[in-house]
Amino acid sequence: KAGVTQTPRYLIKTRGQQVTLSCSPISGHRSVSWYQQTPGQGLQFLFEYFSETQRNKGNFPGRFSGRQFSNSRSEMNVSTLELGDSALYLCASSTRTSGRDTQYFGPGTRLTVL
Amino acid sequence: AQTVTQSQPEMSVQEAETVTLSCTYDTSESDYYLFWYKQPPSRQMILVIRQEAYKQQNATENRFSVNFQKAAKSFSLKISDSQLGDAAMYFCAYRSGNQFYFGTGTSLTVIP
Numbered sequence: 109k110a111g112v113t114q115t116p117r118y119l120i121k122t123r124g125q126q127v128t129l130s131c132s133p134i135s136g137h138r139s140v141s142w143y144q145q146t147p148g149q150g151l152q153f154l155f156e157y158f159s160e161t162q163r164n165k166g167n168f169p170g171r172f173s174g175r176q177f178s179n180s181r182s183e184m185n186v187s188t189l190e191l192g193d194s195a196l197y198l199c200a201s202s203t204r205t206s207g208r209d210t211q212y213f214g215p216g217t218r219l220t221v222l
Numbered sequence: 223a224q225t226v227t228q229s230q231p232e233m234s235v236q237e238a239e240t241v242t243l244s245c246t247y248d249t250s251e252s253d254y255y256l257f258w259y260k261q262p263p264s265r266q267m268i269l270v271i272r273q274e275a276y277k278q279q280n281a282t283e284n285r286f287s288v289n290f291q292k293a294a295k296s297f298s299l300k301i302s303d304s305q306l307g308d309a310a311m312y313f314c315a316y317r318s319g320n321q322f323y324f325g326t327g328t329s330l331t332v333i334p
Contacts (some may be wrong), residue, residue, distance in 0.1 A: 150313075216266075
C-alpha cells in the first residue's frame with residue numbers, strides 16, 4: 109500500500125496570506141490527524157478527522173481549520189499567516205480514532221512564513 | 223492537563239551498547255496509550271513501540287523494550303544492541319480518547 113502523502117512538501121508564504129495543505133491517507137484509513145512540529149514547541153496536535161467529521165481539536169486559534177472529504181483525503185487551512193506559523197506540518201492516518209490503531213505519518217509539509 | 227516530559231534533550235550511545243530514554247507523563251485518566259516514535263533526520267516519523275495502560279506487561283519489539291511504571295507515570299524506552307540506524311529524534315507520546323500529546327523529543331546519537 110502507498111503510504112501517507114502530503115502536498116506540497118515545501119511552501120513559502122508571506123505574512124497575512126493563507127495556505128492550504130493536503131494529506132492523502134493510506135488506502136482504507138478513515139482517520140486523519142494533523143500536527144504542527146516546531147523546534148521550540150515540539151509536536152502539537154492540531155485536529156483529527158474521522159469520516160468527514162472533526163473529532164477533536166487541539167489548542168490552536170481559529171485561523172487553523174481543516175476538513176476531510178468523502179475519500180478520506182484531508183486539507184488543512186491556515187489563514188492570516190504569522191511568522192510563528194513557520195513549522196513542519198505532519199499528517200497521520202489510522203484505521204480508526206482509537207489509540208489501539210497505529211498512526212502512520214506522512215513526510216510533512218515545511219511551511220516558511222516570511 | 224495531560225503533559226508528556228522528556229528530560230533528556232540529547233543522548234548518545236556507543237554502537238552495540240544499550241541506552242535508555244526517559245519519559246514521564248501526567249494524567250488523571252485510567253485508560254490511555256503510550257507510544258515511542260522515531261524520527262530520523264529528514265525522514266518520516268515511525269512508530270517504535272506502543273503500550274496499553276491496562277497491560278502490566280512491558281511491551282517489546284525486537285531490540286526495543288519499555289519500562290512502564292503506571293503508578294510513577296513513567297514510560298522509558300530501552301534500546302539494546304544500538305545500531306547506527308537508531309540515530310534519530312525519539313518522541314514519547316500519550317493518547318487518551320481523541321487527545322494526543324507528545325514530548326519535546328530526545329535526540330539520540332549513535333557513536334561508531
